Amino acid sequence: MDTERFLRVAVGIGVEELVAPVAVWLAVGVVWLIFGQQSKAGMPTRQKERKESYPGGAENQPKHLVPSFLIQPPPLPLVQAGTAAAAALLLIALALAGGRPPMAIRIFFPSSTSFSTAQPSSTATRTSRQRRGFCCFCSSTSSAGAGDEVSSSSMMTVSITGATGFVGRRLVHKLLSEDHKVCVLTRSTSKASSVFPASRYPGVTVADKEGDWERCIRDSTGVVNLAGMPISTRWSPEIKREILQSRVNVTSKVVDHINSSDSSNGNGPSVFVSATAVGYYGTSETDSFDESSPSGNDYLAHVCREWEGRARQVKQEHVRLVLIRIGVVLGKDGGALAKMIPLFMMFAGGPLGTGRQWFSWIHLDDLVDLIYESLRNPAYTGVINGTAPNPVRLSELCERLGQVVGRPSWLPVPGLAIKALLGEGATVVLDGQKVLPARATQLGFSYRYPYVRDALKAIAKQL
Ligand SMILES: NC(=O)c1ccc[n+]([C@@H]2O[C@H](COP(=O)([O-])OP(=O)(O)OC[C@H]3O[C@@H](n4cnc5c(N)ncnc54)[C@H](OP(=O)(O)O)[C@@H]3O)[C@@H](O)[C@H]2O)c1
Numbered sequence: 001m002d003t004e005r006f007l008r009v010a011v012g013i014g015v016e017e018l019v020a021p022v023a024v025w026l027a028v029g030v031v032w033l034i035f036g037q038q039s040k041a042g043m044p045t046r047q048k049e050r051k052e053s054y055p056g057g058a059e060n061q062p063k064h065l066v067p068s069f070l071i072q073p074p075p076l077p078l079v080q081a082g083t084a085a086a087a088a089l090l091l092i093a094l095a096l097a098g099g100r101p102p103m104a105i106r107i108f109f110p111s112s113t114s115f116s117t118a119q120p121s122s123t124a125t126r127t128s129r130q131r132r133g134f135c136c137f138c139s140s141t142s143s144a145g146a147g148d149e150v151s152s153s154s155m156m157t158v159s160i161t162g163a164t165g166f167v168g169r170r171l172v173h174k175l176l177s178e179d180h181k182v183c184v185l186t187r188s189t190s191k192a193s194s195v196f197p198a199s200r201y202p203g204v205t206v207a208d209k210e211g212d213w214e215r216c217i218r219d220s221t222g223v224v225n226l227a228g229m230p231i232s233t234r235w236s237p238e239i240k241r242e243i244l245q246s247r248v249n250v251t252s253k254v255v256d257h258i259n260s261s262d263s264s265n266g267n268g269p270s271v272f273v274s275a276t277a278v279g280y281y282g283t284s285e286t287d288s289f290d291e292s293s294p295s296g297n298d299y300l301a302h303v304c305r306e307w308e309g310r311a312r313q314v315k316q317e318h319v320r321l322v323l324i325r326i327g328v329v330l331g332k333d334g335g336a337l338a339k340m341i342p343l344f345m346m347f348a349g350g351p352l353g354t355g356r357q358w359f360s361w362i363h364l365d366d367l368v369d370l371i372y373e374s375l376r377n378p379a380y381t382g383v384i385n386g387t388a389p390n391p392v393r394l395s396e397l398c399e400r401l402g403q404v405v406g407r408p409s410w411l412p413v414p415g416l417a418i419k420a421l422l423g424e425g426a427t428v429v430l431d432g433q434k435v436l437p438a439r440a441t442q443l444g445f446s447y448r449y450p451y452v453r454d455a456l457k458a459i460a461k462q463l
Helices: 003-011 015-053 076-098 103-108 110-115 128-141 166-177 189-195 210-218 237-259 299-311 335-345 364-376 394-405 415-430 438-442 452-461
Strands: 157-161 181-185 204-207 222-225 271-277 320-326 328-330 361-363 382-386
Touching: 157 166, 157 210, 166 181, 166 364, 181 210, 189 204, 204 210, 210 237, 222 237, 222 364, 237 271, 237 299, 271 299, 271 364, 299 320, 299 415, 320 364, 328 335, 328 364, 328 452, 335 394, 361 364, 361 452, 364 382, 382 438, 394 452
Parallel strands: 157 181, 157 222, 181 204, 222 271, 271 320, 320 382, 328 361
Antiparallel strands: none
16 A cells, blocks of 8 residues: 555545644644753742742642643653654655655655655646645655656647547546546547547547548657457457457557657657557466566467557657556456456356466556556656556455455356357456566556455445
8 A cells, every 4th residue: 555545544634634733743842842841940940939938838739720731841751752753754744745755764664665756646646736735845855766757747638549448438537637638549439429528528539530540649749559359259260350450450550640740850749558468478377477578379469469569660769669568457337347246246256267367457547547657757668567466366356356245256157158158268267367567566656456355345336
């Protein structure tokens, strides 16, 4: 859990709200230390004088109307400890707000270095009012890091293929909420206009003709390529061909438009983020894979290699290329969960096949943050696995899903039945791969949902 969220959960407030009270606490502590000491030093003399001057002795003195703790300072060690704690909290809060924490903080909290580069999810979704409120602290506390090159204020215009799909829709929302412009590159204006009606999405331009795609791409600062025919169907030779062609053709078209947009003169997009999939690595019950692992030798690995190969034809001397190998995306409105949740709700949920296959997943919000960060952060380049850092076996996913929706996960579906239904396409659910996001971790990308239980809980809350 990142520290911003930890604070929110543990104390119910975030960094911004923490700074003011802690600063006040610190100031009061310092004043108390200075004047409390003095008054403590003077106390015995004054008490002695009072006792001596009161006829009848100290026992008969009238009781103070004000409680003694308001008159006498608390014990010195308590004040010192409190003030030191306040100072430490203030430093942490300032460091978190400003990006890279100062050295002292990094020694005590080594993991806090992850705040330095990415600032992707929670930070990115802060309102501009919150960001403005903190800029004075940012400049005073942060030192240079990869993420410092990111210009959060620069407005982007992003052309997106597959914007009408499960991932694309959420990405469009995110970009618009951050005041960027979007051009939806689609095969069908009517579909795109029903997903993004002009009345509610004034920042969206829809393009479905070849010339319009070209114009949109030329006028964009970045391009995201998410188009592709869904793969979770029964595979016939024709379907297999279309799964491949839908990706390769759209990617080729986009790359051609980017390359002809004269990016060498500073025109056209400077970044191209293209989707691919963890299927690149093939499947295994025992091995784990990261970005340096070789490709597998099954059909999906072949598709991913071809898909990535076309994307790599972009002129990389002028355009930064990011290839995101996406795992199974978890969200309420699409992907695998949209098919599984109804079964669980009908008490018909359970693992598919043996349940021992690896399930390399990512929450939709994290994937969208990763794409967004790839668009704006020059440190993000090359292949990045779009998966959460804690993959699970399918049996665990089903068990957790059952828990969060309050249903049992007791009805396993035999592999044979799935093969009968999906043919060769059954491999999508019966075989998996354990994929680790080494690059995202190295870049300091901060996941909102590193654990599947939290991801599923968040999704179940929206049901
Ligand atoms: N969702 C996952 O779990 C997951 C996992 C790994 C990889 N990925 C990859 O990530 C990308 C986005 O995923 P998604 O779940 O958002 O996909 P999606 O919901 O299936 O949407 C993909 C979009 O691609 C376009 N498309 C569909 N069929 C096409 C065809 N035959 N030819 C050309 N374009 C076609 C459609 O846009 P228009 O109709 O507007 O043209 C569609 O909205 C896909 O490339 C997918 O393979 C997804």
